[in-house]
Amino acid sequence: MSAPSSSCDLVVIGSGLGGLSCAGLAALHGLDVVVLEAHDRAGGAAHGFERRGFQFESGPSLWSGLGRWPSSNPLAQVLRALGETVPVATYPDWGLLLPEGSLRIGVGPEPFIATVRELRGLAAAEEWSAFMTWLQPFSQAALALPLLALRPGLGMAAVLGVRRSARLARLAPQLAALGGAFGPMARRHLRDPFLLHWVDLLCFLISGLPMDQTSAAAMATLFADWFDPGACLEYPLGGSPAVVAALVRGLERHGGALHTSCPVAEIILEGGAARGVRLGDGQLIRARRGVVSNASPWDTLALLPPGSGHSRWRQQRAATPACASFLHLHMGLRGEGLQDLPVHHVWVGDWERGIGAERNMLVLSMPSLLDPSLAPQGQQVLHGYTPANEPWELWQNLEPGTEAYEQLKRERCAIFRQVLGGIIPDLEERVVIELHGTPRSHQRFLRVHQGSYGPALGADQGVFPSGSTPIEGLSLCGAGVFPGIGVPPVAVSGAMAAHGFVAIPQHRALLESLDLLRP
Incomplete structure (x- = not known):
């Protein structure tokens, strides 16, 4: 892949669903957009990976409103605006x-x-x-x-x-x-x-x-x-990576560019305004209109030069509570006799502990029941996670690869097999491959503060932040505004950030083209 251009209209830091939604719409409106992703692949928390023929995903498991039109799902609206669709399988x-x-x-x-x-x-x-x-x-x-x-x-x-x-x-x-x-x-x-x-x-x-x-x-x-x-519920064929690929295609079709393995080291401020970024290798990329950060609020603050003002805003953002992290299970199974299982299971241990209590809820997904291409013939792929209930504090002082880390990982991830044993009694004989992820995995691969999936901003505390900042030319989207759990609000935040750089007539024309302004 070629090196990023030295200048553009808009730099987007991070290629999660929010960042790609922002970048695609900004490119659609005629801006010269460059997306910079630290990882070696796009998608952020929705990226996928392959092991021994099994296609695993780290992203969302429950989808709806993506495969039909009209749709109230903002991500479906973004995809349609970009001229993209994602085939889905439905299930009841x-x-x-x-x-x-x-x-x-x-x-x-x-x-x-x-x-x-x-x-x-x-x-x-x-x-x-x-x-x-x-x-x-x-x-x-x-x-x-x-x-x-x-x-x-x-x-x-x-x-x-x-x-x-x-x-x-x-x-x-x-x-x-x-x-x-x-x-x-x-x-x-x-x-x-x-x-x-x-x-x-x-x-x-x-x-x-x-x-x-x-x-x-x-x-x-x-x-x-x-x-x-x-x-009905839906599953995008190819999983979350297929949605990411569609957003990238839409971005590139409209003249935008995505560059992976390009970590941003600093947001450049000139005259108090965001005017570009400096990459980890020292390259400067100028942004004529501004910068949008798809990174978490804490990681975005770390990119701003010290002493650049707005101390009260910085303190408020630094004090933003973080969602807890996740444990992840990726498993490949011999698949005979599993065809009649539900695609998804949600397990709750004890209502009285509270729905957010640690390891009190699991989400389990076997998407290859709908999309056999995700696993070798006759086998199934299984994805499980504990949704935002794994405390970072248990992991913060443990170094991956050490015996203490591996021991804690075995202990904490044992919950997956405990629950799966009630669904698949002969689980042990079926396992082909088994991988576990921890908050430290999320911190490493997503380069995110405390392995969190974003700010825990409760609606009881007032109106959600818009993604605007007191720094001219700097906006936030995705994990910078919402937890990564909710796909629709993440897509909305990306669209909102893009439209901050677009004139009202262009913005209105987009909604008219999607028939979203019908009285």
Whole structure:
């Protein structure tokens, strides 16, 4: 790959889904964009890798709204704007291993209500139905605001236009209620313990935070999607790397460039404004318009020259709480007799410990059931992780490769086999390859502070940050604003960062081309 150009309009640091969404849209709008990725491959937390014929992924496991149009999924909207699509396989249900027992629940309103009726009785089923009915106007309000219309500053009304803005004004009470956390809304209408635990589970899966900190708008959108009568889950064929590849194709089609193995050492400030970066090898890349950082807030601060001002903002960002990290399992299995398993399982050990308690939740995925190309013939690939519940403090003083590190890894990752043994009793005889990842793995490969997947910014603390900074020409997106767990908000943050460098008429024209401004 050729060396990066010495100048461009916009430098994007990091090629996670947020950074690539930003870069692709900025290139679409005519900016000369260079994306710089420290790793040897694009994707950030959504990258993939191969071992012995098994295609493993480190990225998202649960997808929806990616393979159909129109779609409320902002990532699907970004891909369509870039002229890209990602083929998906659909499936109707997922497995749940809960304290109440082993369940297989279909996506959509009726399958879940039937499960609740069987598990908790008619009163609980009616309680859930009433909650869904009450929530529907809020879900419709959330869908009425096209998230790709968001931009820094006060220009969103001009992007939306008079008619769409008037419609949103009529929905102001519902939109105002969606500005906080979802927990109070759920507690106001739900009393059954299982239903409250279920909401907490869904919140943690999409945000890495419990329901009292998860965005009400995000959950209202999720319920509008997942509990629609025609709802289904999706898996992008080729996994997360296929989504990354589509974003890279879109970027390059519109004149942008991606450079891997190019770690940024410093953001260059001139006259107090971000005007480029210095790479680890010393090369300077000038940016006429500015710099967007897809790195975490703590890692972005480390790239700024010391003594460059804005001390209060720096202190606030440095004090941003971090999501806990992950344990990962990548396993290749002999696949005979596994075809009838659910593609996904979510395991919860004990509701009373709290949904975010360490090693209290696992997500397990066997995507080769949908996409056989991910594994050698007759075999299956399995991906498991503990979603944002592994404490960094256990690992921070251990050096990878030492006996103490390997011992802790064996102890902490034993939870995967404990749970899998209940799903695949002859697991031991099936294992072809087994790999484990720890917070130190994430710190190393993603070059991220404490192995975290991003800031733990609760919706109960106020409006989410926009990605704007007090430094002229410097914006944040992806892990700089949201935890990497939630794909839709990460894509929105990338689009928002891009539109901060684009005139309002261009921004509006994009939404019109996607038919997102229909009254």
